[in-house]
Amino acid sequence: MPELPEVEVIRQDLSQEIDKNSAIKKFIFYRKDIREPIPIKKITTLEGATIKAISRRAKYLIFETSKGYLISHLGMSGNWRIVDSLKLKNVKHDHVEIHLNNGKCFVYNDPRRFGIFGFSENLEKNKKLKELGPEPWSSEFSTSHLREMFKKTNRSIKVAVMDPKVVVGVGNIYASEILFAIGIKPTKKSQRLTLDELEKLIQMIRQILTEAIQRGGSSIKTFQKANGQSGSFQNSHKVYGRMGDACFVCHEKIRKIVIAGRSSFWCPGCQR
DNA sequence: ATCGCCTCCTGCGCGC
DNA sequence: TGCGCGCAGGAGGCGA
Numbered sequence: 001m002p003e004l005p006e007v008e009v010i011r012q013d014l015s016q017e018i019d020k021n022s023a024i025k026k027f028i029f030y031r032k033d034i035r036e037p038i039p040i041k042k043i044t045t046l047e048g049a050t051i052k053a054i055s056r057r058a059k060y061l062i063f064e065t066s067k068g069y070l071i072s073h074l075g076m077s078g079n080w081r082i083v084d085s086l087k088l089k090n091v092k093h094d095h096v097e098i099h100l101n102n103g104k105c106f107v108y109n110d111p112r113r114f115g116i117f118g119f120s121e122n123l124e125k126n127k128k129l130k131e132l133g134p135e136p137w138s139s140e141f142s143t144s145h146l147r148e149m150f151k152k153t154n155r156s157i158k159v160a161v162m163d164p165k166v167v168v169g170v171g172n173i174y175a176s177e178i179l180f181a182i183g184i185k186p187t188k189k190s191q192r193l194t195l196d197e198l199e200k201l202i203q204m205i206r207q208i209l210t211e212a213i214q215r216g217g218s219s220i221k222t223f224q225k226a227n228g229q230s231g232s233f234q235n236s237h238k239v240y241g242r243m244g245d246a247c248f249v250c251h252e253k254i255r256k257i258v259i260a261g262r263s264s265f266w267c268p269g270c271q272r
Numbered sequence: 273a274t275c276g277c278c279t280c281c282t283g284c285g286c287g288c
Numbered sequence: 289t290g291c292g293c294g295c296a297g298g299a300g301g302c303g304a
Contacts, residue, residue, distance in 0.1 A: 003297060035280070035299090059298075076298055077282075093282085112281045114298060153274070164299085171297055221284085221296070260276065263295080 002074045004059060004136070004169025005212035005233065006223055010080050011056045013226035017082055017104045023050045024065065028097040030090070034113040035075060038096075042119040043070060051100075057123075058132050058168035063098075068121045071129070075114025080226045081107050106226075133165040136205050141167050143198045150190040157193060158186035159260045161201070170205060173218060173240045176265045178204050180239045185271040186264045187257070211236070239265040 002010070024047055029040050049065035056062065061080075063070040072078075085105045088097070096108040096117065108115070120126045134140035149166050160166055162175050170178065179186050182200045184193070193201065216231030217223060220241070224230055238248055242265060243256035252269035 006297075073298080075281095076296070110281095111283065112296090112298095114280065116299095155275075159275090162298095173297060218297080223297075261278085 002059060002078065002217075002223070003171030003174050004056075005174070005209055006217035006231070007059045007061060007074060007169075008056055008213050009217045009231060010074075010226045011054055011061055013082065014061075014080060014106060015054045016227075017102070017106075018051050018054065018100070019102075020052075021050070021102075023048060023101045024098060025101045026099045028099070029095070030097075031095045031113075034095055034110060034115050034117065036116055036118075038117045039119045042068075043117065046070060046119075057129055058135070058164060059171075060129065062123070068119060069123055069126075071116075071118040071120055071126065072108065073116040075110060075112065075116065077112040078108065078110035078115035079224065081109065081224070081228065082226050083107055131165070132168050133163075134167055136167055136169055136202075136209055141202060141205075143195055143202065146193075146198045146202070147195075150193070153190065155190055156187050156259055157184060157190045157201075158262075158264050160190035161205070162262075167205060169209060172262050172264075173220075173237070174205075174208060174212065176240045177237060178208050180265075180267060180271060181208060183271050185268075186259055186266050188272075239267060241265065 026047055027044055029038060032038060046065050046067050049067035051063055051065050053064045054061060055064060059073060061072045083105045085099050085103050088105050093111045094107055094109045098106040123129055134145065150160060158175055158179060161170050182204045184197060212218060212233040215233040216225055218234040219230040220234050239254050242254040245254050247254055247267040247269055250269035252267055254265055254267055257264050
């Protein structure tokens with residue numbers, strides 16, 4: 001479900017429900033583990049804490065509280081929804097509820113359970129976060145960074161652009177869309193991109209992710225925003241999920257190939 | 273060190 | 289209609 005835009009949209013929705021006085025009243029856990037064991041004892045110490053902000057790093061959501069950080073990753077199928085505590089009904093695959101003192105409840109639901117819950121007192125010491133590469137809009141995400149990353153590897157650009165050490169947040173859908181938008185085929189070796197192409201790649205990653213966030217993300221399958229609305233960026237997909245359909249630009253048939261085990265869509269007319 | 277392959281898990285859509 | 293199969297937005301571990 002979530003790549004960076006979807007996580008960011010959920011972050012914005014959840015953030016709307018809190019103000020500077022919002023505190024965590026109570027957690028309810030329906031499972032002890034999803035992908036990894038949930039550190040329930042540590043997380044429970046956050047009861048009574050004020051939520052200062054809800055932020056995002058890569059595809060992680062971070063609840064910044066007065067007593068520490070709750071870190072959540074949505075995996076493939078995770079989602080949050082906002083419910084009034086009094087009207088709350090537990091549905092299948094609801095794993096965690098965060099009840100706030102303002103009567104709202106944030107509910108985490110994840111059918112495939114690939115998501116992660118973590119606790120941290122100090123984000124800078126968090127192993128998972130520490131090893132992440134640059135955010136797409138950061139100055140560290142530059143052509144020199146890409147050249148450094150690409151010079152020693154022989155991977156395809158599709159695989160490289162999905163590597164969180166190269167840049168965080170680009171998942172399988174947006175990788176195909178971004179490469180179509182800059183006219184580079186997904187199997188091209190990352191090493192062989194010119195400086196000009198690297199520059200275009202950076203700009204297009206920023207542009208497409210920004211637009212996707214503005215459009216509420218891509219609601220394919222079950223993705224919904226935390227406020228229950230659907231995103232609309234799926235209507236802007238030019239190649240993803242369009243195998244056999246005519247390219248909107250050159251009318252050639254969109255192809256699907258598997259790269260590193262992931263379906264990759266591209267247009268043989270537009271991408272070289 | 274790097275890379276491809278496999279795995280975790282449930283649900284859905286397709287073809288027979 | 290029912291069943292089996294393949295596939296799905298992520299990411300970490302393994303062995304070559």
